[in-house]
Amino acid sequence: MEDTMDKKVHEIYCNSCGKKIETTDNIKREDYLSIKKEWGYFSKKDGEIHSIFLCESCYDIWTKQFKLPVKVEKQTELL
Numbered sequence: 001m002e003d004t005m006d007k008k009v010h011e012i013y014c015n016s017c018g019k020k021i022e023t024t025d026n027i028k029r030e031d032y033l034s035i036k037k038e039w040g041y042f043s044k045k046d047g048e049i050h051s052i053f054l055c056e057s058c059y060d061i062w063t064k065q066f067k068l069p070v071k072v073e074k075q076t077e078l079l
Protein backbone atom coordinates (compact mmCIF):
# COMPACT_ATOMS: atom_id res chain seq x y z
CA MET A 1 0.00 0.00 0.00
CA GLU A 2 1.56 3.26 -1.09
CA ASP A 3 -0.96 5.80 0.12
CA THR A 4 -0.99 4.79 3.76
CA MET A 5 1.68 7.33 4.59
CA ASP A 6 0.87 11.02 4.52
CA LYS A 7 3.92 11.97 2.54
CA LYS A 8 4.38 15.40 1.11
CA VAL A 9 5.58 14.31 -2.28
CA HIS A 10 5.83 16.86 -5.02
CA GLU A 11 4.88 14.73 -7.97
CA ILE A 12 4.91 16.03 -11.48
CA TYR A 13 3.58 14.19 -14.48
CA CYS A 14 4.50 14.84 -18.08
CA ASN A 15 1.46 16.28 -19.84
CA SER A 16 2.35 14.56 -23.08
CA CYS A 17 3.21 10.99 -22.12
CA GLY A 18 1.85 10.93 -18.58
CA LYS A 19 4.96 9.59 -16.91
CA LYS A 20 5.98 10.73 -13.45
CA ILE A 21 8.87 13.14 -13.70
CA GLU A 22 9.86 14.15 -10.21
CA THR A 23 9.82 12.06 -7.09
CA THR A 24 11.24 12.37 -3.61
CA ASP A 25 13.97 10.03 -4.67
CA ASN A 26 16.75 12.47 -5.39
CA ILE A 27 18.76 9.95 -7.33
CA LYS A 28 16.06 9.47 -9.94
CA ARG A 29 15.20 13.13 -10.30
CA GLU A 30 15.37 14.43 -13.83
CA ASP A 31 15.09 17.80 -15.41
CA TYR A 32 11.90 18.78 -17.15
CA LEU A 33 10.13 21.66 -18.85
CA SER A 34 7.75 23.74 -16.78
CA ILE A 35 5.52 26.36 -18.37
CA LYS A 36 3.09 28.55 -16.51
CA LYS A 37 1.04 30.98 -18.54
CA GLU A 38 -1.34 33.58 -17.19
CA TRP A 39 -3.52 34.40 -20.15
CA GLY A 40 -4.38 38.04 -20.43
CA TYR A 41 -7.02 40.31 -21.86
CA PHE A 42 -5.97 39.94 -25.48
CA SER A 43 -6.46 36.18 -25.45
CA LYS A 44 -9.62 34.11 -25.44
CA LYS A 45 -8.50 32.67 -22.11
CA ASP A 46 -8.48 35.91 -20.14
CA GLY A 47 -7.95 35.20 -16.45
CA GLU A 48 -6.95 31.57 -16.91
CA ILE A 49 -3.64 30.22 -15.67
CA HIS A 50 -2.36 27.23 -17.63
CA SER A 51 0.44 24.97 -16.43
CA ILE A 52 2.30 22.46 -18.58
CA PHE A 53 5.01 20.00 -17.66
CA LEU A 54 6.98 18.03 -20.21
CA CYS A 55 9.65 15.43 -19.71
CA GLU A 56 12.83 15.89 -21.69
CA SER A 57 12.04 13.33 -24.38
CA CYS A 58 8.59 14.84 -24.99
CA TYR A 59 10.19 18.27 -25.07
CA ASP A 60 12.52 17.06 -27.81
CA ILE A 61 9.63 15.61 -29.81
CA TRP A 62 7.62 18.81 -29.37
CA THR A 63 10.35 21.24 -30.30
CA LYS A 64 11.30 19.22 -33.39
CA GLN A 65 7.93 20.25 -34.83
CA PHE A 66 8.81 23.93 -34.59
CA LYS A 67 9.39 25.81 -37.83
CA LEU A 68 12.14 27.79 -36.15
CA PRO A 69 14.58 26.04 -33.85
CA VAL A 70 14.76 26.59 -30.13
CA LYS A 71 17.29 29.21 -29.14
CA VAL A 72 20.08 27.44 -27.31
CA GLU A 73 22.69 29.19 -25.23
CA LYS A 74 25.42 27.61 -23.20
CA GLN A 75 25.33 28.19 -19.50
CA THR A 76 28.55 29.65 -18.26
CA GLU A 77 29.73 27.24 -15.62
CA LEU A 78 32.08 28.09 -12.83
CA LEU A 79 34.60 25.32 -12.71
Ligand SMILES: [Zn+2]
Pocket residue numbers: 014015016017018019054055056057058059
Ligand atom coordinates in the same frame (compact mmCIF):
# COMPACT_ATOMS: atom_id res chain seq x y z
ZN1 LIG B 1 6.82 12.86 -21.53
